Amino acid sequence: MEGPGLWMMLVAVFAPAIAAALTLLLPRPAITARTLVTLAGFGMSFGALCWRISSLGVGHGPGAIVGFPFAESIHLSMTFNPDPLGLFFGMLVSGIGFLIVLYARGYCGPDRDSLYRFYPTLGFFASAMMGVVLADNMLAMLTFWEMTSLSSFLLIGWDRDNPRAVKLAVQALATTGLxxxxxxxxxxxxxxxxxQWTLSGVVAALSSGELPQQHAGMIPWAFALMFLGGATKSAQWPFHYWLPGAMAAPTPVSAYLHSATMVKAGVYLFARLWPGLESFEFWGPTLAPVGAVTMLLGGYLAVRSSELKKIFAYTTVSQLGLLTCMYGLSASGFVHGAGADPSAHGAEAAGLALWPVMQILNHALYKAPLFIIAGAIMHIAGRKELHQLKGLFREHFHLALVCALAAYALAGLPLTLSFTMKEAFLHQIHEATHASGWFWVIGAMAVLTAMCNVSIFVRIVTTFWMQPTGAPEARYEDDPHARADNPISHDTGHDKPGPEDDHLYHHEHGFWAAWIWLPAAIIVAFQYIGGVAPGWFGGFVGHVETNTGAWDQLPSLWHALSHPGVPLAMSAVAITLGVLLGLSPLWRRPIDDPHNAIFPETYVALQRLGAVVYRGVQSGNFRYYVYAMLGALFVGLVATMGGDAGLHKPVISGALWNARFGLILSVVGLCTLIVLTALMIPFVRSRIVRVLILGTCGFAVTGMYLLYQAPDLAMTQLMFEIISVLIFLLVLRMLPEEAPKRPKGGRIGRAVFGCFLGVTLGWLVAAIGGYVESTDIERLGPWFEANSYHGEMIAPAIVEDGVQVAPAQYARGGGGENVVNVTLVDFRGYDTLGEITVLSIAAMGVFAILAVVPASRFKPSASQLSSTEFAARFDHRGVKYGRQIMLSTPLLQTTMRLVLPLALIFAGYEFFKGHNEPGGGFIAGLVASVALAVYRMTFGPSVMKGLKPITPALCIAAGLLIALTTSATPLFLGEAFLRSANGYIERGGSEPYHWATAAFFDLGVFLVVVGVSVGIINRLLEELE
Amino acid sequence: MTLLVSICIGVIFAVSFYLLMGKELKEVAMGVFLIGHAANLGILAMSGQPLMVVGSLVEPKGPPILGTGRPMVDPLPQALILTAIVIGFAVVAFLLTLLVATYRRTHELWIDDLAAEGNPAFLIDGATERKNAAA
Structure with missing residues (x-):
């Protein structure tokens, strides 16, 4: 849905962030311009909402929802719902935000660096918050929700050089993030x-009761998780610890986050879900007790705090508890029972009419001023503890007065909106006690909380009134922006502090400075307007209340006083007790909230757990990992084989015994050779002999490949076996001989475990092989066979009168007769491309590693090895690394001179016949490599010098480049990557010449293989020389 | 034939696992070298034996090359194994170089000693060199 409605929503949500981000473009000293641009952003946001209401009215129902698709495949779309609740919260966020921008200007003074950083972060947060309250799509709301967590993390940890602030920010982020x-x-x-993926859709579906039955059981779980999300954000017990911790932020942040925005997000979520979920039986019993406990705990902890900001933070916790409790009590069927007859109780059967939204507004109207003024007092008077603020009325009358007025509202005393709200709440609670006596408990908790609030007010006023005693306290200078980098700092040029040094000494005077307290006065004025004429507010907010249409029943002060009853009596009790408590010396000593330990303790415990698990799992010993992997392999294999009846018994064909004797002999002979060589390895002492036996075993396997009719494999394996054994022998020369005797325990265990695994895997091979032979399973192989030379037949050959007129037409194939080679360079070209890349990387790794750890720099110190060990392990080898390489005999030199050219010619032949017969790039490259490597060993480093500028690395690079170019060329011709082409060039008379682009690809393979093999051997030889 | 080959495979596997579990890095390298043979041969053996019945006699099938006129063995396992051989070579070459580097840095090839606490191998890069230079 498009139109002006969408644009209004977009402006409302994104204007603060965009405007605040634009301020980054302004030069740093342009403080006024910066403030004005940010103000414009918040103002546009507020204005867009007002315009939306005046021009299009308040949206109800799906028609009013505007937005655009964003990521439909994951059900994320940017839709906004301008319904009363969203608009109310939006106006609260942007309206209070507007004043906070002004306040921040007054608070930070001319500290340009702080403002430069502060406004963009604040704008980011405000936009995130606007998104939360206006988004309709649940995933969009969640995105904004997490953005508030992130941006509040930045704001709380504003003082980034202070480890405590950072820790508290992490605590807030972790709690709200989880x-x-x-x-x-x-x-x-x-x-x-x-x-449904939208909030409006979910609420509509839940309240209509038309739910898909198969998932109905999920709803309680969904509620539980969403409640957890809301409870952490809105600081419900036991997650309330992060909120007072978040006071580490500069006061503008606290005033914004804790009065109107961040902590209200959870309450907003409850308000959103309320119409849909309130009729479920779990809603009330969950929200009401949790909220009530939070409410009372917050009140108590507020009384037991001494720092101004902390007191107000705990009253915030208390208020959030009250709000949650209200949403719980408003649930239908909770107070009066599910089976209650609606007619008997009238309207109350639908739940208590508690005006929670009005309470949200009410709370913002006194809590924002309280925080603002607390910041102003801390900043101007330089004191943050309540008991240090004696005589504030005389020192800073305007600050003390606004603070007292706001605290009066906090206490819920007459003539304020708070009083009206409290009366309404107590009235409804009293109504509820008719249904069940249990509600007296909540009533008592409400009275006690009210008592705490009253006592806070009494303490604030009496403290401000008292004469200051004793020496003046040291100024509180822990404010982040008042740090050393502040240009206007402690140096005032006076030796003796004068009146302007005592306060405001690092703030300028005049218009902007006044904004450090003016926003509080503006906001708190609404409290008293509401207190005198609650109906005026009710007319505005009443539309938003989702649980009642009875907004005009909000009792005015006169109504309450002229209808005395139990609620008024409860109020009176609370006020009396509060005044007494406020004046008494009781509960004066500040205490720490024990819940503050939850996060750090959990954090430490998780770290310890992590350390224990890490130590258990990551021993750092290679053998441990091998055992773990092999054990898992064994268990997996046994489980697989045990679960598959087809693998329980190998099918033995016995076909071999009917073959020619020579075939039987070669199979049996090779098998014997393999088994014997393999079994010899563990028993051989000398490492050189061991490697040679390893090679023998490899050659026997090569023979086996031949028997399996795999000539390409056999040739490749043969060459690689030679090169590998060479490398192995070269490396062994760089390593010490067997060290002095070490305990060799565990050999039997190793042998037994190895045998278990060997038997299992052998059995698996036999079982699968037998199954494949005895069953006619579908194979992929025939497809490659059919398409290797040319593709499927499109049209048969046309034969007229025994003469072929037109040849058969085929789809395009690989153009080669050697299916394995065509598969490698064509069908599975990606594989080969990756493979030569791996080869190149391995070679580069070898070059690089040997360059990083040259032998000369790593001679063991005498202290590292005992003298005997030193002699045994190092001296013997290390010093006698001669220039002589054993192979270099005249006989070999002469032979190699002859062999090399022949071998290279043979390699060329293998290369070109590869497409149709065994051979190809790999084999040709290996043949050439073996010859070159042996030649290099025979004639020493001069060989490589003679080849310059052709180096192995160049070979590798060129090979990769050629292979990639060949693969990518078809892309430019509009074909697929790696597509090959082939054809014939007619030559008059003789046989046509066959060509294939795959040959270029094979050339790349060839070059890489030569480069890698020769390069590695050359590098190792260089190390030895 | 499959049975005989699978016995071979089992033996190679057993020996290579025995070597892999060894206490010295050279043994482990040999185990890695050997295990490739067993795996490759296993893939080949699992694709069935390369034999066919011609009348009363059993003959080997032909290699996977067109135009020979004989029924051929499955070409796909061969293509896969060819790749595996090449990669196996790269792994062994790299592993052996790492062995050299490990020994040069720590003068130690015994796994239990390498894993022991305080081994120079666990120092941050450069610390070993400085230590050696100082000593």
Missing amino acids: GGLALLGGILLMATATG
Whole structure:
């Protein structure tokens, strides 16, 4: 859905972030311009919402939802719902935000560096928050939700050089972030259960009761996870610890996050879900007790705090508990029972009419001023503990007055909106006690909480009134922006502090400076307007209340006083107790919230657990990993074979015994050779002999490849076996002889385990091989055979009168007769391309590693080895690394002079016949490599010098380049990657000449193989020489 | 034939696992070298034996090359194994170089000693050199 509605929403959501980001373009000293641009962003956001209401009205239902698709495949679309609740929250966020921008200007003063960094972060946060309250798509809401977590992390950890602030920011991020994960889980479950991905859709589906039955069981789980998300964000017990910790932020952040925005996101979520979920039996019993406990705990901890910001933070926790509790109590069927007759109780049967949204507004209207003024007091008076603020009325009358007025509202005393709200709440609780006596418990908790709030007010006012005693306290200078890099700092040019040094000494005077307290006065004024004329507010907010249409019943002060009853009595009790407590010396000593230990303790415990697991799993000993992998392999194999009846018994064909004797003999002979050589290896002491036996075993395997009719394999294996053995022998020369005798325990265990694995794998091969032979299974091989030379027949040959008129037409094939080679360079060309890349990387690794650890720099020190060990292990070898390489005899030299050209010619022949007969790039490259490598060993390093500028590395690079070019060329001709072409060039009279582009690819393979093999051997020889 | 070959494979596997579990790095390298043979041969053996019945006699099938007129063995396992051989070579060459580097840095090839705490191998890069230079 397009149109102006969408643009209004987009402006409302994104204007703060965009405007604030634009301020980064301004030069640093342009403070006023920076403030004005940011203000414009918040103002546009607020204005867009107002315009939306005035021009299009308040949106209800799906028609009003605007947005655009974003990532439809994961059900994420950017849709916004301008319904009353969203618009209310949006206006709260942008409106308070507007004043916070001004406040930040007054708070930071002319500190340009702080403002430069602060406004963009604040704008990011505000946009995220606007997104949360206006988004309709649940995943979009979650995205914005997590953005608030991230941006609040930046804001809380604002003082990034202070480890404590960073720790508290991490605590807030981890707590709300984990809550966000829970919310994601809840959203996914909820979307599965209802089939809806939008909040409006979910609520509509839940309240209509038309749910797909198969997932109905998920709804309680979805609720539980979403509740967890909301409870962590809105600091419900026991997750409330992050909120007071978040006070490490500069005060503008606290005032914004904790009055109107971040912590209200959880409550907003409850408000959103309320219409859909309130009729479920789990809603009320979950929200009401958790909220009530949080409410009372917050109140108590607020009284037991002494730092101004901390007091207000705990009252915030308390208020959030109250709000959650309200949403719980408003659930239908909770208070009066599910089976209650609606007619008997009238409207109340639908749940208590508690005006929670009004309470949200009410809370913002006194909490934002309280934080703002707390910051101002800390900043101007330089003191943050309540007991240090004696005599504030005389020192800073305006600050003390606004603070007292806001605290009066906090206490819920008459003439404020708070009073009205409290009366309404107590009234409804009293109504509820008619249904069940249990609600007296919540009533009592509410009274106790009110008592705490009243006592806080009393303490603040009495402290401000008192005469200062004793020496003036040291100024509180822990404010991040007042640090050393502040250009206007402690140097005032006076020896003795004058009046302007005592306060405001690092702030300028005048218009902007006043904004450090003016926003508080503006906001708190609404408290008293609402207190005198609650109906005026009710007319505005009443539309938003989702749980009642009875907004006009909000009792005015006169109504409450003229209808005395139990609620008024409860209020009176709370006020009396609060005044007494406030004046008494009781509960004056500040205490620490024991919940503060939850996060650090969990963090440490998880780290310890991680260390234990790590030590258990990662021993650092290679053998441990080998045992683990082999054990897993064994278990997996046994489980697989045990579960598959077809693998229980190998099928033995016995076909071999009917073959020619020579075939039988070669099979049996080669098998015997393999078994014997393999079994000899563990028993041979000398490492050189061991490697030679390894090679013998490899040659026997090569023979086996021949018997399996795999000439390409046999040739490749033969050559690689030669090169590998050469490399092995060269490397062994660089390593010490067997070290002095070491305990050799565990050999039997190794042997037994190895035998188990060997038997299992042998059995598996026999079983699968037998199964394949005895069953006519479908194979992939025939397809390669059919397409190797040319593709499938399109049209048969046309034969007229016994003369072929037109040849048969075939689809395009690989153009070669050697199926294995065609498969490698054509059908599975990607494989080969990757393979030569791996070869190149391995060679580069060899070159690089040997360059990094040259032998000369790593001679063991005498202290590292005992003298005997030193002699045994190093001296003997290390010093006598001669220039003489054993192979270099005249006989060999002469032979190699003859062999090399022949071998190279043979390699060329293998290369060209590869497409149709055994051979190809790999084999040709290996033949050439073996010859070159042996030649290099025979004649020493001069060979490589003579070949310059052709080096192995160049060979590798050229080979890779040729292979890649050949593969990529078809792309430019509009064909697929690696597509090959082939054809015939007619030559008059004689046989046509066959060509194939695959030959170029094979040339690349050839060059890489030569480069890698010769390069590695050359490099190792260089090390020895 | 499959049975005989699978016995070979089992033996090679057993020996290579025995070597892999060894206490010295050279043994491990030999195990890696050997295990490739067993795996490759295993893939080949699992594709069936290269024999066919001609009348009363059993003859070997032809290699996977067109135009020979004989029924041929399955070409796909061969193509796969060819790749495996090449990669196996690269792995062994690289592993052996690592062995050289390990020995030069630590003067140690015994796995248990390498894993022991305080071994120079666990020092951050450059620390070993400085230590050696100082000593």
